[in-house]
Amino acid sequence: MSITQEAQPWQAPEHDKPVEQVEGYNFAYLDEQTxxxxxxxxxxxxxxxxxxxxxxxxxxxxPYGWGTGGMQVTAAVxxxxxxxxxxxxxxxxxxxxxxxxxxxxxxAGVATTEKTADASLIQTRHRxxxxxxxxxxxxxxxxxxPEPLRWVEPRETETRKMHALEEYGVMHVSLYESIARFGRIxxxxxxxxxxxxxxxxxxxxxxxxxxxxxxxxxxxxxFGAGREKRIYAVPPYTDVKSLDFEDHPFTIxxxxxxxxxxxxxxxYLDEVITDDAGGKMYVCSDSDYCAERREAGHVxxxxxxxxxxxxxxxx
Amino acid sequence: xxxxxxxGPLLDVEGLTQKYGHQIGCEDVHFSLYPxxxxxxxxxxxxxxxxxxRCASGLMQPTAGTVRFNTRIDGLQDIYALSEAExxxxxxxxxxxxxxxxxxxLRMNVSAGANVGERLMAVGERNxxxxxxxxxxxxxxxxxxxxxxxxxxxxxxxxxQQRLQIARNLVTKPRxxxxxxxxxxxxxxxxxxxxxxxxxxxxxxGIACIIVTHDLGVxxxxxxRLMVMRRGRVVEQGLTDQVLDDPQHAYTxxxxxxxxxx
Numbered sequence: 001m002s003i004t005q006e007a008q009p010w011q012a013p014e015h016d017k018p019v020e021q022v023e024g025y026n027f028a029y030l031d032e033q034t035x036x037x038x039x040x041x042x043x044x045x046x047x048x049x050x051x052x053x054x055x056x057x058x059x060x061x062x063p064y065g066w067g068t069g070g071m072q073v074t075a076a077v078x079x080x081x082x083x084x085x086x087x088x089x090x091x092x093x094x095x096x097x098x099x100x101x102x103x104x105x106x107x108a109g110v111a112t113t114e115k116t117a118d119a120s121l122i123q124t125r126h127r128x129x130x131x132x133x134x135x136x137x138x139x140x141x142x143x144x145x146p147e148p149l150r151w152v153e154p155r156e157t158e159t160r161k162m163h164a165l166e167e168y169g170v171m172h173v174s175l176y177e178s179i180a181r182f183g184r185i186x187x188x189x190x191x192x193x194x195x196x197x198x199x200x201x202x203x204x205x206x207x208x209x210x211x212x213x214x215x216x217x218x219x220x221x222x223f224g225a226g227r228e229k230r231i232y233a234v235p236p237y238t239d240v241k242s243l244d245f246e247d248h249p250f251t252i253x254x255x256x257x258x259x260x261x262x263x264x265x266x267x268y269l270d271e272v273i274t275d276d277a278g279g280k281m282y283v284c285s286d287s288d289y290c291a292e293r294r295e296a297g298h299v300x301x302x303x304x305x306x307x308x309x310x311x312x313x314x315x
Numbered sequence: 316x317x318x319x320x321x322x323g324p325l326l327d328v329e330g331l332t333q334k335y336g337h338q339i340g341c342e343d344v345h346f347s348l349y350p351x352x353x354x355x356x357x358x359x360x361x362x363x364x365x366x367x368x369r370c371a372s373g374l375m376q377p378t379a380g381t382v383r384f385n386t387r388i389d390g391l392q393d394i395y396a397l398s399e400a401e402x403x404x405x406x407x408x409x410x411x412x413x414x415x416x417x418x419x420x421l422r423m424n425v426s427a428g429a430n431v432g433e434r435l436m437a438v439g440e441r442n443x444x445x446x447x448x449x450x451x452x453x454x455x456x457x458x459x460x461x462x463x464x465x466x467x468x469x470x471x472x473x474x475x476q477q478r479l480q481i482a483r484n485l486v487t488k489p490r491x492x493x494x495x496x497x498x499x500x501x502x503x504x505x506x507x508x509x510x511x512x513x514x515x516x517x518x519x520x521g522i523a524c525i526i527v528t529h530d531l532g533v534x535x536x537x538x539x540r541l542m543v544m545r546r547g548r549v550v551e552q553g554l555t556d557q558v559l560d561d562p563q564h565a566y567t568x569x570x571x572x573x574x575x576x577x
Binding site: 152161165166167169170172173174176177179180181244245246247248 | 399400403422425426428429432433434436437438441442443444446447464465
């Protein structure tokens, strides 16, 4: 089937031709028509920052909830010159990240990296890298529930109307509830934001620690929700404001500890249980950031100094 | 007596007709409501009272006829000619709608305070302290215990839910409130307290009110004017006391005479 007027089969542009990939699959797994459909949805999303664009989500060779939305967006924008980084909870070496990275290495033959600075595409689940991104990069989020109003209003028809008419009072009702009950806003992840002064958007389950990074970010941010069949986007240098009250302003998490391995004070820390006697340590959730700091000679309480010659590898 | 007619009618309904297929919901209803006036609508079940209320309050577009509201800025406007955004804005600022079933009008899964504060947040109030202050003021006005402010409405009794609904609607100081059988389902003593409260608030704040009910006692107590409906048509209207004490239409006579003497 073809949609061109000359009725000629669509040809992948030269730079999209696969280099060395598994046989029997199109470049980046999805067929070209599907990729065009997704690209159209992405363009619309970029044109209307924060607006959820429906798209025909495809079956991917892994279950919903494992990043099918993010993978489809990645497949639609990736070219053979791209370098892909995939992170899950900030780390490059967790199951989801390893699998998705290998998937694209196989089906698109692209270069992959664990270095934030070297990547042109970064697909992420749950984190934004600590290192500021540049305008040459694209950040792709895996989104489980794209609708920020879903918890207050279960009807899809009604939430669409609320977005269309900018009726966002109920978002503050949920924040009000949190303060009334606990004395502060307790939402710690997937903290709702307003994009470009218009649409309320779910930032996907990133910690609210990462919300300020979305504001005026140099990189293009794309969001894909496979099960819910929605794509949305935040173009580079766009205002992203976390919702709050005047007398209960938005704040991010902070820790009394520093990273035990690299000593970082400014990064998002994971609590790691080290034994069954209450032993624990706090380490950077962004594994690349931590490794880079250690290479540069920073050492935390429980870290070992590294010689500059020894690259990569934690302990 | 309050000055009723200084600025013309607040709500003007003309030739309002709503048909459900061949069924008639209500037909050719005319009335005007002036600021501060309370209009009662009575009639038996299925007489078109609720249909009329839904059409007049912007919840359901009528088959024919116009509903015009005297907006603060542009004067009399056909509410169904406004954009949906404007109409919904009107509905949550200048209007209040109190449902028969409090569950239709409340958010049952958020606290009483948040229920009252929702309208404030919807019109852009972003200060937690002042939202809470205004909410508690209104909860006091409807005689709610402030200790229950952070409790969920589903833990409240029927009468409390109804009072909460009133507070939630009045918090933006609307000029017009629609009430659909506000006291049905409540026991008699609670009804009396609620009616007393509503009467006090309506008089004190000068709110215009349309009350739909099948309880003639309610309209006797609250309303200035009365409309009697039957089979979708208005069969009689006039001052409340006049209609109730000297009913002209056969149906009104039947209705008045069916009140059980206590």
